[in-house]
Amino acid sequence: MKRALLGISLILFSITLLACQKKREVPVNAKPAPGSRLSVVTTLYPLYDFTRTVAGDKAEVTMLLPPGIEPHSFEPKPEDMVRVSKADVVVFTNEAMEPWAVKMLKTVAGKPVVVDASKGVELKPAAPVADQGHGHEEQGGKDPHIWLDFGNAQIMVQNIADGLSSKDPANRSFYQANAQAYQQELKKLDEAYRTGLSNCEKRVFLHGGHYAFAYLARRYNLRYLSAQAVNPDAEPTPTKIATLVKEMRANGLKYVFCEELLSPATAEMIARETGAKVLLLNGAHNISRQDFEKKVSFLDLMRENLANLRQGLQCK
Structure with a gap:
């Protein structure tokens, strides 16, 4: 009886050890399996729209912020952290816009590719609030609303394409082509504003x-x-x-x-x-x-x- 119990214990130990070894053999930032879609979580609406355009049918893109919710006071819930931890790629605007996202990404259990969409963009001071021509009220920090400059929006789109490509290099040409096409649309929009407001x-x-x-x-x-x-x-x-x-x-x-x-x-x-x-x-x-x-x-x-x-x- 003792020998039988000992044999069973050794078998269970061997199975557990093998499972752990296989789990460790999977890279933390593993590439998606052929034919599978990336799971991408975005924080705000502009990022969601940019990302779904660039990713096309190669990814399932979701938005962390529920539709209809004003974003400045948003705080993620535990279930949001679970979604982020399970994602392949997470896209946020910048630390000034979503300080909660930066904190959250430091604590999530998973290791998604993180895209700071503001990389390469110069954030301007969050001032003046009112300009009288002879002085203005100053506000500390940076203005996070970078997507409303369509030159910045083009940079954001490129950052997103690069992030998707780093996680899914097999579809890099697809993401880059979609990004370039969307950047052309943003250039047309920019020109329409310049002409229309001139x-x-x-x-x-x-x-x-x-x-x-x-x-x-x-x-x-x-x-x-x-x-x-x-x-x-x-x-x-x-x-x-x-x-x-x-x-x-x-x-x-x-x-x-x-x-x-x-x-x-x-x-x-x-x-x-x-x-x-x-x-x-x-x-x-x-x-x-x-x-x-x-x-x-x-x-x-x-x-x-x-x-x-x-x-x-x-x-x-």
Whole structure:
């Protein structure tokens, strides 16, 4: 009986040892099996849309941020960490936009390829919030909204293609070709903005939301004023509202902009005080569940923005 038990114990030990050896033989960053699809997790909507365009049918691309949720105050749940740990590739915008992503990626059990989409992009200071021509309010840190400069967006697309290629080198030419095609679309969009905003009666636009559109304004030589700082949770003060109302009147602005997924109350207040109208300017941080299900693209949103900017700036 003792010998039988000893024999069984030795067999179980041998099986366990062999299983452990086989597990160790699999590289941590192993290539996907032929014919399989990559699992890619992205944080924000622009990255999701860029990645699904570049990856095509070679990957299952998901977005960590649920549709309809404002991203600045998002905090990942335990199940989000599980998703990330199981992914082949994880794409985030930059540390200024998603500090939680950087912390999370340091602690996840898996070892996915991590793509910092901002690599090679110069992040600008998160200021000024309001420019009076003789001074401005300063905010610390960097402005994370880099995708609203379409030159930056092209760099982000390339970073994503390179990340996918490093995990799945067999399909490198596929990813790179898709990236180049999408970069051409971004160049066309950029040219449409340059042409469409070149002959406008106004060169300043006022936004009743958080400081999100400075990259866009800078690229097309526009002046940009916002009611809030980079953090949309910081409510504008009565003094700030009064200052913006003065700016509206001084510049003869007939339109004030609000943004997606945030209350338009500040923009509507400024509009009531000045007789202006409210237009939407979409920062594309995220989209509604309805638009997500319709597969509304980043390019679609940016074309709508151009139409509204042309109306708001009274372009010819």
